[in-house]
């Protein structure tokens with residue numbers, strides 16, 4: 001299968017209202033160009049350096065999502081370059097993004113990363129921690145950052161029920177925050193879950209943004 005046919009097939013398979021992020025990390029700009037030509041406009045990268053190298057070599061109407069662990073010393077370079085930072089995994093990082101965004105005179109859109117998977121990643125907010133953050137209304141201190149929703153990953157396992165339970169746990173936190181009218185959040189509407197191996201389950205559990213790399217581009221190249 002080619003990049004073109006995978007993109008077209010995914011666009012046909014995804015239900016209405018579910019957007020596709022083509023995860024192009026570790027693949028060359030030629031691969032991005034082929035996906036772009038097939039109609040893809042949303043791309044995901046997980047390293048700041050790689051993203052900054054690709055941006056000037058790619059069409060300017062691409063929307064870039066940052067999906068990797070963001071080190072605090074890279075924040076300043078990233079601000080203003082993304083349509084969405086999906087992987088805010090600590091309050092410290094969020095505050096830094098906010099400060100740098102204000103300084104640069106831009107508003108940065110972000111998702112809060114929720115940690116539910118057993119072993120996959122040490123990054124992210126535990127569900128209770130995230131609920132507490134919102135209940136304490138600390139988001140009201142943000143000046144130049146818009147929290148648009150949550151992102152999360154399921155355990156890397158063949159156990160489909162385990163994967164489903166992980167996605168459900170992420171969706172539960174998302175809905176608890178979104179549907180809490182006392183919080184009065186606006187534009188909190190994005191739930192990013194699902195990768196090459198598990199996106200259909202993620203969509204069944206309510207995802208409206210899937211991040212697919214390997215299925216589109218093949219095994220990563222460097």
Ligand SMILES: *Cc1c(COP(=O)(O)O)cnc(C)c1O
Nearest residue numbers: 023046067195196211212213214
């Ligand atoms: C690499 C990556 C993906 C894509 O994973 P595939 O299994 O290649 O589809 C999705 N989300 C995040 C956060 C990633 O780092």
